[in-house]
Amino acid sequence: MRSQGINGPSYRFLHGNNQEILNIKKSAEERAMEGFDLDVCPKVKLVYWNGPKPELVTTNLEILKEVISDKDENFPKDDVEGYLRILLGDGLVVSRGEKWAKMRKLANHVFHGESLRDMTPAMVECVEVMLERWKPYGGKEIEVFEEFKHLTSDIISRTAFGSNYIEGKDIFQMSKKLTSIIARNAHKIQLPFFK
Known part of the structure; x- marks a missing residue:
């Protein structure tokens, strides 16, 4: 280098x-x-x-x-192992070759303009729900970081799974915990057979 x-x-x-x-x-x-x-x-x-x-x-x-x-x-791509493999599964991020090409084609369809246009009403509804939650705060400051994480999860839940954040809350919280564990240990030394 x-x-x-x-x-x-x-x-x-x-x-x-x-x-x-x-x-x-x-x-x-x-x-x-x-x-x-x-x-x-x-x-x-x-x-x-x-x-x-x-x-x-x-x-x-x-x-x-x-x-x-x-x-x-x-x-x-590096081989993905351990908890990171559990978190990412066998999807687009970790796949290679022909499988990657097939999954990339499927993902492109989801992000095509027509597909996104069909998701717009659900996204608007999620934003309206968030803004309604903000009304009691009036002109006061609020911590938007958590609010936007909640909004993103709600949009993913509604557009991909037909539910809302409340129904998928446990799954999102478990994913968050697993991501935290992986991030915390990402730069720690790992010896073979002693992880």
């Missing part, structure tokens, strides 16, 4: 740069954001060592487009 002009921490035996990443995350969580700027994408670049294998995390749109439309498999 250095020969291509990409600098970052060197590899360290056994744990790569996991400890540095954990320290960076901890430091970022402890500090309040100063001079809030929505344009964070150019700043998010990181060399990450996955064991002895270097990986580059980038938000460069041209590179991301190239990776996502990789028909020649120049950018192979």
Whole structure:
């Protein structure tokens, strides 16, 4: 990567740069954001060592487009194991080759303009329900982060499963817990047979 002009921490035996990443995350969580700027994408670049294998995390749109439309498999996907495999299942994110192409075609249909237009009334209804919940707050501040997570879950429930967030609440909460466990352990050293 250095020969291509990409600098970052060197590899360290056994744990790569996991400890540095954990320290960076901890430091970022402890500090309040100063001079809030929505344009964070150019700043998010990181060399990450996955064991002895270097990986580059980038938000460069041209590179991301190239990776996502990789028909020649120049950018192979890592094998997904453990709890992450349980969370993601055997879907589009982890599949490869012919299965990936088939699933991508199915996913494209869902996001086609006509399909999205059919979902619009359900999305509008979800937003109206959220705004109705906000009425008692009047001109007071509210924490919108949780509200928008709730809205997203409600829209997914209604458009994909024909129910609402309340009916699927347990599933969303279990998914949230599993995601939290996976994120918490993502940068910890894992030795074969001792995970």
